[in-house]
Amino acid sequence: MLRALMFILPLALTIYAFIDCLNTPEDEAKHLPKVAWVFIILLFWVVGPIVWLAAGKDRRPPQGGRTPSEWHRNQRSTWVAPDDNPDFLKSIKDENKKDESLLKDWEADLRRREEELKRREGGEPGGGPEDSAK
Numbered sequence: 001m002l003r004a005l006m007f008i009l010p011l012a013l014t015i016y017a018f019i020d021c022l023n024t025p026e027d028e029a030k031h032l033p034k035v036a037w038v039f040i041i042l043l044f045w046v047v048g049p050i051v052w053l054a055a056g057k058d059r060r061p062p063q064g065g066r067t068p069s070e071w072h073r074n075q076r077s078t079w080v081a082p083d084d085n086p087d088f089l090k091s092i093k094d095e096n097k098k099d100e101s102l103l104k105d106w107e108a109d110l111r112r113r114e115e116e117l118k119r120r121e122g123g124e125p126g127g128g129p130e131d132s133a134k
Contacts, residue, residue, distance in 0.1 A: 010045060014042075022038070029057060030055065031056065032056070037052055037056050
């Protein structure tokens with residue numbers, strides 16, 4: 001059991017340090033570029049992860065609440081529900097105005113075509129190209 005623990009513990013430490021290094025933003029890696037730290041962690045199996053955890057990463061809280069994925073917690077409060085977002089509501093109003101004007105144009109075109117069709121059916125002259133072809 002002790003032999004397995006002597007193998008599993010450094011392996012777990014290496015995996016943890018490797019994942020921690022990959023998730024750390026480039027500007028928080030100290031002394032060396034992140035790529036160099038990855039090679040150190042993987043090549044020097046026991047010493048590399050310990051050095052990374054001790055000296056490779058800036059361990060103070062990052063400014064602006066940044067997490068390893070570069071997502072800012074302080075920006076989360078700026079998001080609001082769509083029905084409370086004035087920009088979103090304005091964009092919907094603008095789209096509605098465009099749709100209404102398009103609908104009015106279609107209705108006017110439909111009325112014009114219906115009147116033209118009624119004139120053709122009624123035998124009025126000047127009904128269109130079909131009347132002049134006869």
